[in-house]
Amino acid sequence: MKRYLVGGAVRDERLGLPIRERDWVVVGATPEEMGAAGYLPVGKDFPVFLHPQTKEEHALARTERKTAPGYRGFSFHTGPEVTLEDDLIRRDLTINAIARDDDGRLVDPYGGQRDLDARLLRHVSEAFCEDPVRILRVARFHARFASLGFRVAEQTLTLMRQMVDSGEVDHLVPERVWQETRKGLMTDSPGTYFRTLHECGALARIMPELAALHGVPQRADYHPEVDTLVHVLMCVDTSAALQLPLEVRYAVLVHDLGKGATPQQEWPSHRMHDMRGVPLVETFSARLRVPSACRDLALVHTKEHLIIHQALQLKPSTLLGLLERMGGFAKGERFEQVLQASVCDARGRLGFEESPYEQADYLRAARVAANEIQAAQVMADGISGAAIGEALKERRTRRLKDWKAQQQAVRQPDSM
Known part of the structure; x- marks a missing residue:
């Protein structure tokens, strides 16, 4: 029986990043032997054990076989005869398929170190295309490591497109889409997550309301970037630069969905896109089963972001109504979070990235006066x-x- 540190811990150590968690693969053991050694069984689908002292997860080396569509459609086999290489070849990316033994020796049969040095996200084997969650994971890793210069290998992008075209991506369940999207939103470059999904065609299948913004023009005097999807993803990246919480980042992501519903004859104007966006945000949030705190903030910001931008021109009664709808007289963070989302909307424009947003302090002061x-x-x-x-x-x-x-x-x- 021999154990190896695998996955993210080895990868992040090689990149000089903090190690978030440590996962292990055990080779040459049976479940009975693991139990006899004091490990605690916790795995439901395949044998996973907790170390008796560290409580870190130790999984028996396994092989997989595709049995049905979707990420649940696999059968697993474990046994003392399964090698470390057998286990690693089923992993998603080469940078996640490096192992290290207790003596510090690396096992890297699929070129993970080479791809770390080249800043390349590359699939390990053709088995990549059997699990649609891997499309989301590649997009998330791209977003997480974008600041380090990582890119997706062209061969891997080709596989991702094939998975979209074959319908494999349609088997993703909402909970898993949101789980990966939540993590993608909380990276330093969340826009990269959605750009990667768009590039392989997956965005149109799992987030059609967002994909519909691609190619939709806006007035160049207000939006020099013109394309609405470009604007939205600039806004999301702004929310990350400001280190804002998940609720705000999600509100920023969906605030302009209504522009995708503007009749083409009205382009590049988007009158009433705030009201058109409300049912789209509701549908989007329900389909992905987004937490209520994210959904509720997104709905308020979608409804109010246009009038917030006009705050300095509002008459007193209209200003009071806006403060009420923003949560200005209630407990909690809603009011400030709506303002944060509005700042991202204002700065998520080409040439306006560092612009001041006077409306935020104006509304804060108005709230104090009314209170x-x-x-x-x-x-x-x-x-x-x-x-x-x-x-x-x-x-x-x-x-x-x-x-x-x-x-x-x-x-x-x-x-x-």
Whole structure:
């Protein structure tokens, strides 16, 4: 019985990156021998054990055989006769098929070190095309390692396109698509995840609402990048540069889906794309089973992002309504997250990457001013029942009117 450190731990160690987790393959052992050595069985589909001290996962070396479409359609075989090379050849990418024994010796039968040096994401064998999840994983690794200069090998892209054309990608289940997409969104270059899926054709199959933005023009005076998909992915990359949370990154990803539904005769204008986008965000989120926190923020931002950009021109009553819908008077982070998403939308444009976004501080200050008026003050004046809400709205509107007048006075140049 011999064990080998495999996968991401070996890869990241060779790249000089922090090791997130350590997985092991055990060769020459049976489940009974693992149990006798004190390992705890945890695997459901094939024998996986936890080390009695470190609790790190140790899987018996295995071979796989494709038995049905999709990523679940495999049968597995383990046994003392299965070699390390047999196990490694079934892995997705060569950079993930390097092993290291307890003495520090590397086992690299498929050129993983060479591809690490070449910054290449390359499939190990033709078995790659049997598992559609590998399309998502390649896109995610591309996004994760884009800053290091990695690219997808052309032969691997060809296999990915063949998997799309053959319908293999259509067997992906929503939970797995979201699991990989969530990880892709949280990389330093999330736009690369979606660009890679688009390049191989998978984006149109699993996220058609997003793929529909490709080639849809926008007004060049507002959007010098013109193409709507280019803009959206620039926005997503901006959210990563600002190190924003998953909820904001998702809201940014889907905020312009409505532009894909604009009639072509109206191009490059996209009036009402905010309202057109709402049902598309709902459908997109439901199909991928996106967490409610991501979906709800995305819906608010999709509905409100146009009026947020116009915040400085809003009259007091309209401004108050916007603050309410953004969650400005409720507990939680919703208000600030909507503003963060709006900043990404404004900066995700060619030539505007570092531009200031005055609307954010303006709305924050308006929120503070409106919050000076509380329901307790209204009730202290003897107002009760349903009249409290109306009185509160009226007083907050008057406060915002005074506040706006003060803001305008500050902005006016000295006439003397």
